[in-house]
Amino acid sequence: MNLLYQLTNFLIGTCLASHACVIAERAGKEDFIFTRSKCTNCKQQLSLLDEIPLVSYLMLKGRCRYCKVHIPCEYFLIEFLGGFAFCKIDFSSISGMNTALVLFSLLLAAISDYQSKEFDVAFIVPAFIITTIHLLVNFKKISSVDLIHFFPIFALFVYEIFKNKLGFGDLLVYLILALYFSPQFANLAFLVASIILIILFKTDELDRKASVAFIPFIYIGVITQLLYK
Incomplete structure (x- = not known):
């Protein structure tokens, strides 16, 4: 069954x-x-x-x-x-439907990022709304471990954005993943995405001088985390 x-x-x-x-x-x-x-x-x-x-x-x-x-x-x-x-989504529950909407929003961003190296922020507005509500409802459940996992990576993202090595959209996606699922979930998803990119660069499948759409790889990382759960 x-x-x-x-x-x-x-x-x-x-x-x-x-x-x-x-x-x-x-x-x-x-x-x-x-x-x-x-x-x-x-x-x-x-x-x-x-x-x-x-x-x-x-x-x-x-x-x-x-x-x-x-x-x-x-x-x-x-x-x-x-x-x-x-x-693995439970479409019969409210939480499952919320997760599906978050994933669908991120998928839109990933497809758009792949096609044009950017995406319309409107694509992830539903995910942001759901994430904000989820954060407000579960705010008291945030632990010190979550904060330890979150803030160093968040600070690194801000630093890389100021150096123009990452786009602001990547940070928005990270915030959605970290605040809706967990910082650990988001960090592992980004780790998988980074490993895939490193492999592609090492095998010369990607031009090192050209800009790379990162969000599609993040989405693959998200999928690996969802399947592992």
Whole structure:
């Protein structure tokens, strides 16, 4: 039963991730709620079968059904990671729904950051609201250990931002993770993200002189923490 529960959540996660891609691409440009998805090349409206996460990409062999243009594999990867991000969420509880909204907001930021090296702060406003309420409700539960884990990393972030080595968006994401989940959770997520980046730099998969979208790697770190819990 637990496996079926997680599989169902995985499928829900792929759907949410697929819609997150649409929102990140259309936000501020066109309607992403009531209009159907379409090919970005030929503008042909996609059928329902073409919109099934993961499956449609594999069935179409990564190409548009109509114009045969290659569909970026990033879409498949985002849907795949989205499935794992939500597979342990309890959608039947208020806390689970809050966590899902936080994860969805961060996913929007990660996709936008990957595509344009920046993101609209409006994407994470829901996460900030939920985090603020969570902090107010659980303020008395904050321990000295939490503060020890939080303040050194927070100070390091501020220092790196002043040196223009990190973006302000990275700090906002850290605050959401640290205050909603825990400072330990946030630190480990950022540690995983940093390790992945170091490996990619060492293998020359990334240009060391170019700016790097860090939030997608943070999101992968978040997923590892959620799966480990």
